[in-house]
Amino acid sequence: MMRKKTYSPRYWEILEKRKNLPVWLQKQEFLQTFKQNQMVLLVGETGSGKTTQIPQFVLEAVLNENPSPNCKKWLVGCTQPRRVAATSVSRRVAEEMDVEIGEEVGYTVRFEDCSSPQTVLKYLTDGMLLREAMADPLLQRYKAIILDEAHERTLATDLLFGLLKKVLTNRPDLKLVVMSATLETDRFRKYFSDAPLIKVPGRLHPVEILYTLEPEMDYLEAAISTVIQIHTCEPPGDILVFLTGEEEIEDACSRIARKLGDQVLVLPLYSTLPPAVQQKIFEPTPKPAVRKIVVSTNIAETSLTIDGVVYVVDPGFSKQKIYEPKTCVESLLVSPISQASADQRAGRAGRTQPGKCFRLYTEKSFNDLKQTPPEILRSNLANTVLTLKKLGVNDLVTFDFMEPPAPATLAGALADLFHLGALDDEVNLTKTGEMMSEVPLDPQMAKMLMVSSQYNCSNEILSLSAMLSVPNCFIRPRGEASKAANEAKSRFAHIDGDHLTLLNVYHAFLQNNQDPNWCYENFINYKAMKSAVSVREQLVRIMKRFQMKLCSTGFDSRDYYVNIKKALLAGYFMQVARLEKTTGHYLTVKDTNNQLVHLHPSNCLDHKPEWIVYKDYVKTSRNFIRTVTHIRGEWLVEVAPDYYNLAKFPKCEVNKKRKR
Ligand code: CDP
Ligand code: MG
DSSP: OOOOSOOOHHHHHHHHHHHTSHHHHTHHHHHHHHHHOSEEEEEEOTTSSHHHHHHHHHHHHHHHHOOOGGGOOOEEEEEESSHHHHHHHHHHHHHHTTOOBTTTEEEEETTEEEOOTTOOEEEEEHHHHHHHHHHOTTOTTEEEEEEOOGGGOOHHHHHHHHHHHHHHHHOTTOEEEEEEOSSOHHHHHHHTTTSOEEEEOOOOOOEEEEOOSSOOSOHHHHHHHHHHHHHHHSOSOEEEEEOSSHHHHHHHHHHHHHHHGGGEEEEEEOTTSOHHHHHGGGSOOOTTOOEEEEEEOTHHHHTSOOTTEEEEEEOSEEEEEEEETTTTEEEEEEEEOOHHHHHHHHHGGGSSSOEEEEESSOHHHHHHOOOOOOGGGSSOOHHHHHHHHHTTOOOGGGSOOSSOOOHHHHHHHHHHHHHTTSBOTTSOBOHHHHHHHHSSSOHHHHHHHHHTTTTTOHHHHHHHHHHHHSSOOBOOOOTTHHHHHHHHHHHHOOTTBHHHHHHHHHHHHHHTTTOHHHHHHTTBOHHHHHHHHHHHHHHHHHHHHTTOOOOOOOTTSTHHHHHHHHHHHHHHTTSEEEEETTTTEEEEOGGGOSOEEEEOTTOOOSSOOSEEEEEEEEESSSEEEEEEEEEOHHHHHHHOTTTTOTTTSOSSHHHHHHHO
16 A cells, blocks of 8 residues: 555655654664554654654554555554644655655644545644544544654643553553653653653754843844844854744844845744745745745744754744633733753754854843743643543543643633533533534634524624634735735724624625635735635534534624624623723623733724623733624623623622613
8 A cells, every 4th residue: 555666756865865864773773662562752852853754664663563454444643732743744754755645644633634544644733633532532543643742741732641541551552652852851751651762862063052141122123133143244054033923923024034135035934824835944045045044933943843054043932821720811921931942942053064042131041941831731721621521531630640730720611611501510511512522613612603503693603713713814014015904904894893804804705706816905814714714614514413503694684793792702701801981991800800901903993892702812011802892781691691690790890880
């Protein structure tokens, strides 16, 4: 099945390169250990070939032991915490194996499955493997599973650790490889105490670390001027700059490009970038540019290795999820990275020759950097609890967590699920809860979808959920075009807020026959819209499986928007804020403890309604709520009578107000 008669010249060319990767030196050792053990730990420097090569070694071993290819009903799976890594690495591996992506080698990420019955090696996000485990608790389709980037300690990977430990005892024929960059080895060894450890030494060149003498006031400015300085003063070699998010990265890219012109090729790298654009970072720099400058999020820290980088610019920040159990608020906050991350970033400069890392902070600040706790200790766990319940883990306290979450966080998650009607008084999954767990959306959105037929607007809620699940559809160019873009956006704006605005965009896209030119003219992201259409189709299939009605309120009806907003509220009733007339500020209500919040500048409201429901809580210099919609206070009691039970409601101003 795998053996082709002839390989392309490209295959042989890549094979020579592959054989130079450090993991190839230990191929026999790996295969031997893999054969003799059910579980193997592999630790190796980033770029040593773990992600691209080890799954191929595993495949080779599994094929050797299962020589009858005709009755193949199995897979080798390799998890990645990031969607980008899963798609880009699988493409690379398909190329290395001289096959078409989606055939023998494929990938599965949320809302996108590029695999077929032929697939024997599949890259998938850790979250997707968890989803598969819901339907197939013993993961019977797999002969071997590789948990990659284990050091990242994402929530889903942490759950897979505990889950797979258990599955292995019930599936003696299943093999597990846990791979990690050189971080936190001790904790892994202790947790997987039976597994042998293989260490792959890196082949890193020395990297000179330079610190600033004074703390930088504005890391973005500092990063840009450092890049320009490197380009003017340093010998050839590509530059990798770490920034925190899409907007910052695009901003930096256009400013660097404007300053340095076509002497350099400036490329952004972040997760919502289309795959073709991402792929550019691996291609040779086209003339006349003499230097490639990649401005990236954390993706380039360990998930994607870019060869040829000689200079790293590290401002010392990344966007990190934080969770405050007291206010039940989970948000993304630009925070200082850990020492381990800083060292990983520096290491990116020494892949092909000695390099330099410019840390835009002082040596003292480096010494003060703290470890970043694993995601499970920084998250709202409602989704996690729902997943575990569905996986049959009833007693969350006895689950074999590598690091158990705080009891208060677990309790908060249970409370949220209870309010959403996903759990009953005995803390068992309700029918609604079962369905919610099977929808690949967060619990609030899943609930909104589940009740949408009752509000006679499931068609519209499906479109809205799809729009909320894809990257931002509004293109926001810099400079002169920004005015035109704002005007275009305002043509879609709905006076009641962002959710209905998104719905307007979706409907307009369909009315214009999904025309890319229409998108271009209206500053709408065509790719995002196409994926919204595809996501919607997938959600429709789920709705049909649950035999839910696809219905709409007539557009002429006064209730058309009312129903949509009520369904929205039925999912997001725990995320409501009210305007304090005296101060003109919004305060969140109930469990979120009356936090002072500001409307995110991206909102399309033209007034400040008294009550609003919001989707995200974003922390930057201030607390923002983003994606907001005007609702009516009296709907709260109607839509969520238990949560907004007047009798149980604390005697506060909100209460008095609402009683009126
Ligand atoms: O997982 P690990 O960091 O150990 O290494 P890897 O991702 O397997 O990368 C091994 C090599 O493959 C590196 O030299 C990458 O630059 C290269 N690679 C590539 O050329 N194109 C990709 N899409 C991914 C990796
Ligand atoms: Mg890797």
